[in-house]
Amino acid sequence: MALRPISRRSVADQVFEQLLDDVVDGELPVGEPLPSERRLAEVLGISRPAVREALQRIAQTGLVEVRHGGGTTVRDYRRSAGLDLLPRLLVRGGQLNAAIGRSIIEARAEIGPGIAALAAERGGPGLADSLEAIVTRLETTTDPVAWQVGALDYWDVLVDGADSLVFRLMFNSLRSAYEPVVPALVSILADEVGRLEPYRLLAAAIRAGDAPTARAAAVHVLTPTGDALLAAFAAMDGPR
Amino acid sequence: MALRPISRRSVADQVFEQLLDDVVDGELPVGEPLPSERRLAEVLGISRPAVREALQRIAQTGLVEVRHGGGTTVRDYRRSAGLDLLPRLLVRGGQLNAAIGRSIIEARAEIGPGIAALAAERGGPGLADSLEAIVTRLETTTDPVAWQVGALDYWDVLVDGADSLVFRLMFNSLRSAYEPVVPALVSILADEVGRLEPYRLLAAAIRAGDAPTARAAAVHVLTPTGDALLAAFAAMDGPR
DNA sequence: GCTCGGTCAGTGGTCTGACCACTTGACCAT
DNA sequence: ATGGTCAAGTGGTCAGACCACTGACCGAGC
Numbered sequence: 405m406a407l408r409p410i411s412r413r414s415v416a417d418q419v420f421e422q423l424l425d426d427v428v429d430g431e432l433p434v435g436e437p438l439p440s441e442r443r444l445a446e447v448l449g450i451s452r453p454a455v456r457e458a459l460q461r462i463a464q465t466g467l468v469e470v471r472h473g474g475g476t477t478v479r480d481y482r483r484s485a486g487l488d489l490l491p492r493l494l495v496r497g498g499q500l501n502a503a504i505g506r507s508i509i510e511a512r513a514e515i516g517p518g519i520a521a522l523a524a525e526r527g528g529p530g531l532a533d534s535l536e537a538i539v540t541r542l543e544t545t546t547d548p549v550a551w552q553v554g555a556l557d558y559w560d561v562l563v564d565g566a567d568s569l570v571f572r573l574m575f576n577s578l579r580s581a582y583e584p585v586v587p588a589l590v591s592i593l594a595d596e597v598g599r600l601e602p603y604r605l606l607a608a609a610i611r612a613g614d615a616p617t618a619r620a621a622a623v624h625v626l627t628p629t630g631d632a633l634l635a636a637f638a639a640m641d642g643p644r
Numbered sequence: 645m646a647l648r649p650i651s652r653r654s655v656a657d658q659v660f661e662q663l664l665d666d667v668v669d670g671e672l673p674v675g676e677p678l679p680s681e682r683r684l685a686e687v688l689g690i691s692r693p694a695v696r697e698a699l700q701r702i703a704q705t706g707l708v709e710v711r712h713g714g715g716t717t718v719r720d721y722r723r724s725a726g727l728d729l730l731p732r733l734l735v736r737g738g739q740l741n742a743a744i745g746r747s748i749i750e751a752r753a754e755i756g757p758g759i760a761a762l763a764a765e766r767g768g769p770g771l772a773d774s775l776e777a778i779v780t781r782l783e784t785t786t787d788p789v790a791w792q793v794g795a796l797d798y799w800d801v802l803v804d805g806a807d808s809l810v811f812r813l814m815f816n817s818l819r820s821a822y823e824p825v826v827p828a829l830v831s832i833l834a835d836e837v838g839r840l841e842p843y844r845l846l847a848a849a850i851r852a853g854d855a856p857t858a859r860a861a862a863v864h865v866l867t868p869t870g871d872a873l874l875a876a877f878a879a880m881d882g883p884r
Numbered sequence: 885g886c887t888c889g890g891t892c893a894g895t896g897g898t899c900t901g902a903c904c905a906c907t908t909g910a911c912c913a914t
Numbered sequence: 915a916t917g918g919t920c921a922a923g924t925g926g927t928c929a930g931a932c933c934a935c936t937g938a939c940c941g942a943g944c
Contacts, residue, residue, distance in 0.1 A: 451899045464701045473906030486817040488726035511810040514758035570751040577726040691928045713935030
C-alpha cells in the first residue's frame with residue numbers, strides 16, 4: 405500500500421498561490437487595481453483576515469503595492485520582485501518552466517566559478533577537508549537523487565567557504581528553486597552520477613589556495629550537467 | 645525649507661522589523677521557539693491578527709518556520725533566507741553594515757561582466773542605442789546622486805538585454821539594497837561622477853555583439869567605483 | 885516492561901463584525 | 915485658480931470566539 409502524504413494547504417496559502425499565478429501570468433495586468441480586500445473575501449468565500457495575510461505575503465514578495473486607503477495595485481514583477489520569487493517561477497502548476505531553467509543554468513555557470521575562486525582565497529585546508537569528505541560520501545551513493553543532493557551539499561560547503569553573504573543568499577535562492585525539481589531531472593543527469601574527478605580537482609585547488617585553478621575547476625564541475633540540462637530544456641521548449 | 649515625508653509605519657510593520665532584527669542579531673537563537681501568537685499580542689499590546697500578519701511575512705522571508713499546532717521556531721537565516729533579505733541586512737537601524745557592503749561589491753564585480761557578456765550576445769544595436777541614450781543623459785547630470793541613479797538605470801537596461809530572468813531578479817535585489825544607500829555613499833564616489841568613457845566602450849562592445857570585449861569593458865566600468873567603496877567599507881570596519 | 889491508543893493543554897488557523905485611518909474625487913467657497 | 919469640506923471606499927486594527935493540529939502525558943492491554 406503506497407500512501408502519499410495529504411497536502412493540506414491553508415486558506416491563506418491557496419489565496420497566495422492563486423494571486424501569485426494571476427500576477428505572473430499577466431491575468432492581473434500591471435498597474436491594475438486588485439479587488440478590495442472585502443470584495444476578495446466575499447468572492448473567495450473566506451474571511452478578510454485570511455485575505456489580508458495572503459495579500460501581505462504577496463506584497464512582501466514585491467508583486468503588488470498596498471497603499472493605506474488607496475487600494476492595492478499590481479506591480480511588474482520583473483522589475484520589483486527579488487530572487488526569492490525564483491522557486492515559484494521555475495515550477496508553477498506542477499509544470500517546470502524551461503526558460504527559467506535555462507536561465508538558472510546560465511546564472512549558475514557564471515556565478516559558480518566566482519564562488520570557487522573566493523573559496524580558494526579564503527577557505528584554507530579545513531574547507532578542502534570538508535569538501536573531500538563529501539566527495540568520499542558521494543562515492544558510496546548510488547541513488548541518483550541522493551547523489552544530486554549530495555552535490556548540492558558540496559556547493560553548500562563551498563559557498564560557506566567563500567565567506568560572502570550575498571553569494572550565500574543567492575545560493576539559498578537557487579538551491580530552493582533547484583532542489584525540488586531534482587527528482588524530475590534526475591533521468592537527464594544519470595550519466596553524470598559518479599563523475600567525481602572534477603569535484604576532487606576543485607577541492608585540491610581550494611587546498612592549494614589557487615583561485616584561478618579553482619575557477620577553472622569549477623567550470624569543469626558545472627559544464628557537463630549544465631550542458632545536459634540546457635539540452636533537455638531546449639527539447640522541452642520544442643522547435644520554435 | 646527641506647521637508648521630509650512623514651514615515652508612518654503600521655503596527656504589523658513594526659513587529660516585522662522588530663522580529664527581523666531579533667532574529668538577525670541572534671537575540672532569538674536558531675531553533676528557539678518564538679512566543680505564541682497570543683503571548684506576542686499580549687506583550688506587544690496589539691491584536692493577534694496584527695501579530696500574525698507580521699509573522700507570516702517573517703516566515704515568507706524564511707526567518708522562521710510556522711507549524712500548525714506546533715509553534716513557531718527560528719531558522720538559520722544564513723541557510724534559509726533568500727537574496728530578498730539583503731536590503732534589510734545592508735542597512736539596519738539606520739546603520740550601514742560594512743561587511744555586507746563589501747560582499748555586495750564582490751558579487752557585483754563577479755556578476756556584472758557575465759551580464760554584459762550575455763547582453764552582447766543577445767542585445768543587438770537596439771540595446772546599444774538605449775545604453776548610449778542613457779550615457780548622453782548622464783553627460784548633463786551634475787547632481788551626484790542623480791548620476792549614480794542614472795548609472796543604475798544603465799545597468800537596468802543592460803540586464804534587460806541579457807534576457808535572463810535570474811540575473812534580472814538578482815539585479816532587482818541588489819538594486820533595492822544599493823539604491824537607498826546611494827545618498828550616504830555619494831561623497832565616496834564623487835571622483836567617479838562624470839567618468840563616462842567605460843560606459844561608452846561597453847555600449848560599443850554590445851553594439852558589436854562582442855561578448856569577450858563587453859565582459860572586459862564591464863570590469864572597467866565596475867572596478868573604479870568598486871575599489872573606492874571597498875576602501876571606504878574597510879575604513880568603516882576600522883583596523884582589525 | 886513495553887506498546888498502543890486515548891486524553892488534554894497549548895498552539896496556529898479561521899471567522900465575524902465592528903471601528904479607525906487614510907485616499908480620492910466631487911463639490912463648494914473664496 | 916486655489917483651498918476647504920465632505921462622503922464614499924479602501925486598507926489597518928481590534929476583540930472574542932471557535933476549529934484543527936501537535937505533542938506530551940497516561941492508562942489499558944499485551
